[in-house]
Amino acid sequence: MNELVPGGNLPLPGGTTTLRVPGPFDVSALITDESGKVGGDADFVFYNQPTATGARLQGDTLTVDPDRLRAGAARVTVVISPADPGTPLGRLPAPTLHVTDAGSRPLARFTPARPQRETVLLLAELYRRGTGWKLRALGQGYADGLAGIARDFGVDITEDPAPGPAPVGAARGGRSPNSPAPNPSTPGSPAPDPTGFLALVNPARARVGSPPVTLDARLASAAQAHVSDMAAAGHLSTDSRDGTSVYQRVIRAGYAYLTVGEHLVSGPRTPAEFVEYCLRTEQTRRILLERDVTHVGLAQAVAPRSGDVYWTALWAKPLTEGGLAQVARGVVELTNAERTRAGLPPLAVDPLLAAAAQAHSTDMVARAFYSHTSPDGSQPWDRAAAAGSLRRTIGENIACGQRSPAEVVEGWMNSPGHRANILKPDFTHIGVGFAGGGQMGTYWTQLFGA
DSSP: OEEEOTTOEEEOOSSOEEEEOOSSEEEEEEEEOTTSOBSSGGGEEBTTBOEETTEEEETTEEEEOGGGSOTTOOEEEEEEEESSTTSOGGGSOOOOEEEEOTTSOEEEEEOOSOOSSOSEEEEEEEEEETTEEEEEEEEEEESSHHHHHHHHTTOOOOOOOOOOOOSSOOOOOOOOTTOOOOOOOOOOOBOOOTTOHHHHHHHHHHHTTOOOOEEBHHHHHHHHHHHHHHHHHTSOOSBOTTSOBHHHHHHHTTOOEEEEEEEEEESOOSHHHHHHHHTTSHHHHHHHTOTTOOEEEEEEEEOTTTOOEEEEEEEEEEOOHHHHHHHHHHHHHHHHHHHHHTTOOOOEEOHHHHHHHHHHHHHHHHTTOOSSSOTTOOOHHHHHHHTTOOOSOEEEEEEESOOSHHHHHHHHHTSHHHHHHHTOTTOOEEEEEEEEETTTEEEEEEEEEO
16 A cells, blocks of 8 residues: 655556545545636535535545546545534644545555644545546645635635634634745834834833834734724634735735744734733744744724724744745754754755755745645656756655744654655755745745755
8 A cells, every 4th residue: 555645646546446534524526627627516526515427425435436527527636624614624633545446455545744724625636647547645735615725626606604703812823826926025114103012012022032023014014904804804814805815915015024923813902902812822922922023013903893803913024035044954954853863864955956945935825836746737856857956866845834944844754754755864965945925824845855
């Protein structure tokens, strides 16, 4: 049986293929043509519509007979979401896909990197290759539910209204094709502070040894746009009603960042109450006291229906060439520390691999995807070659949403497939890429070579 990693694929035998994801998940499938779009709503297989020509869903098990799919079908994408729609995937056990053939013989198993804030995961896809079919492991997360995926694939659906939040929200973290690639940020004009917010925040930061922050007009603009949308919608979300994430708003406001954090809160009536709330719990306090941030933007808006006060605070450090190099160096050092513990030689930085890795992280933000396969079909080895690398063996790890080198390397080491790349004895060189923005806020790439 094959243990797949993201981007890994294998040929499928003829006949039916069964895909099962046990656990507290709903399984869905989208049947698409070569363009990546469904032919109609009947191509969306889910719990309320469990059958389509050539595909059948029974509980946690999807059975696909490629030869019986509708004319023109070229791909079947397997999707999972929490059985309880209000639960982020990060709070559930890591999903595992089990693939068997028509005789119930195991073909493959795939456990993606543990999701974090995502609410839906593109787990795998069956795709036509010549006269046969193959299976590819994906692991691409979405933060806006089945509705976001359905619309991206061309399904016309109507969402039920989202339930309202509790009176006081929690700090929350994280696709627009037009998101610009981040460029090093230049200082923005300071924003006015009529509410005395900094006088509340900076003493608390000083008590733990964190430097003071200053208000930034760009972050304030992004925060105001986001909080106004949340108040109008009547619920907390990292995404606006048009699908724009709070991180995309920051980039579009002209603040390219190296570090980002956010508070999305409802309930407090004054800045003092807001700060008091943020200092009350470990997660929200950590964001406010983060040593590495230098700027903040604060905004509030009142929901027209309920009268609840909504808040958005954005905390960030601008992207600079030196800062980006330091982040990449941190990932390399932590990666080599793991190899040293395993008795392996350290990896040397390869500038060509680094250029390819950085380009891929930037591309994932700019073209709003998360995959080892680019929208143009290129794979990690293609990108390495395009950067001028002549290395014969290439491996790649990607991740999104992590806020530091330590967090991303820890996540990779907790994932068997990513850990195998980091600890592969044959690899001798590495390149690291990082980009801020997109749906999840941060996008990381490790490119290995031998």
